Amino acid sequence: MCRPPAAPTTKTNAALARKKCGTAMKLRCLEDMPRGYCCDCSKFRGHRCDLSAWEALSSSLSPRHNEFWNVLTDVVPLLFFVVAALDTVRVDTAFTASSISLQRGFLATAFFTVLQHACSFVAHTFSACSPRLSHTIWYLDYMGIGLNFMWNAPAAALVALGPNASEMDVGPWISGWFAMNACLTGPLVALAVWATVKHEPSKTASWLATAAGSGPAGFLVVALVLLPNLAATLAAGLGADTRGLTLLAVLIGSLGVKELHFPEALWPSKGSKRFDFSAAHSHVLWHLGVWVVQILYLVMYMRAMGQSLGSAPLQNRGPTGNVTRVELLGCAPARGLGASIDALMTLTFP
Numbered sequence: 205m206c207r208p209p210a211a212p213t214t215k216t217n218a219a220l221a222r223k224k225c226g227t228a229m230k231l232r233c234l235e236d237m238p239r240g241y242c243c244d245c246s247k248f249r250g251h252r253c254d255l256s257a258w259e260a261l262s263s264s265l266s267p268r269h270n271e272f273w274n275v276l277t278d279v280v281p282l283l284f285f286v287v288a289a290l291d292t293v294r295v296d297t298a299f300t301a302s303s304i305s306l307q308r309g310f311l312a313t314a315f316f317t318v319l320q321h322a323c324s325f326v327a328h329t330f331s332a333c334s335p336r337l338s339h340t341i342w343y344l345d346y347m348g349i350g351l352n353f354m355w356n357a358p359a360a361a362l363v364a365l366g367p368n369a370s371e372m373d374v375g376p377w378i379s380g381w382f383a384m385n386a387c388l389t390g391p392l393v394a395l396a397v398w399a400t401v402k403h404e405p406s407k408t409a410s411w412l413a414t415a416a417g418s419g420p421a422g423f424l425v426v427a428l429v430l431l432p433n434l435a436a437t438l439a440a441g442l443g444a445d446t447r448g449l450t451l452l453a454v455l456i457g458s459l460g461v462k463e464l465h466f467p468e469a470l471w472p473s474k475g476s477k478r479f480d481f482s483a484a485h486s487h488v489l490w491h492l493g494v495w496v497v498q499i500l501y502l503v504m505y506m507r508a509m510g511q512s513l514g515s516a517p518l519q520n521r522g523p524t525g526n527v528t529r530v531e532l533l534g535c536a537p538a539r540g541l542g543a544s545i546d547a548l549m550t551l552t553f554p
Contacts, residue, residue, distance in 0.1 A: 358382060
């Protein structure tokens with residue numbers, strides 16, 4: 205994905221490319237991009253470059269460039285999860301009836317989900333400012349993804365333990381898990397910000413080798429971030445809520461679509477530019493898959509909080525005195541999507 209494109213061979217070719225791709229927002233074709241830029245080589249038109257920070261930000265939601273759908277699929281989920289989290293905390297009876305550990309897990313997950321989309325938005329927006337930044341700003345994106353996985357793990361473990369787990373029994377080790385994550389979060393954020401601002405990227409090293417070092421060190425970093433989350437989510441899916449299995453399948457499928465560059469890989473010729481500005485591009489599909497995974501996590505946590513409400517005294521329940529499927533979904537923005545997902549889960553895992 206991130207290969208510095210070759211410079212145009214002649215000024216005439218560059219001029220023809222600019223005429224073909226348009227001059228608004230300094231849009232370029234792939235072959236006309238300045239040397240050193242990290243570009244998505246599956247897109248041949250609509251690349252931005254050499255923008256000021258304000259130009260990059262103000263043009264981020266313009267459909268004229270090829271990052272539009274990537275940016276949009278960060279902005280909409282970001283707003284969705286902000287409203288969902290605030291609405292759940294303010295008005296959802298299940299949230300206040302759940303354990304302190306589950307409340308903290310939900311809040312941490314919501315915060316780092318929003319942060320992940322904010323980091324991705326920043327990366328897709330400001331990568332057009334300079335060749336160096338087009339490489340290094342993705343450290344913020346990777347940081348957001350890593351922190352989202354890391355902070356999802358304790359909440360997923362609480363779901364796996366079920367509603368009968370005593371706060372007195374699980375509270376201390378969940379608090380310790382939170383403390384460990386907090387100790388790791390500071391250095392990860394500092395490293396990502398430093399790398400974005402100061403690092404001079406290698407033109408040959410992969411992003412993993414550059415970010416975490418090659419060999420065992422890189423695998424260790426990835427394992428520390430991903431494995432606790434995957435293990436806790438798998439346990440939750442097997443023992444408490446089949447949404448955990450579904451979201452793992454969606455995550456693996458979405459990652460496969462992204463890494464295989466499907467469907468644009470079916471038309472590898474430069475003559476085929478049908479996905480340059482398309483919502484069906486593999487990276488957009490990856491963003492949508494991540495959003496579905498995060499919604500499934502949200503619904504899974506709300507269901508766990510609803511189970512806590514179901515075991516609470518009657519006066520602590522909602523106005524009906526019962527816990528229905530819709531009441532378990534709680535927040536307004538998640539209700540429609542959550543109900544659809546819930547129906548699909550019922551058909552998939554009766």
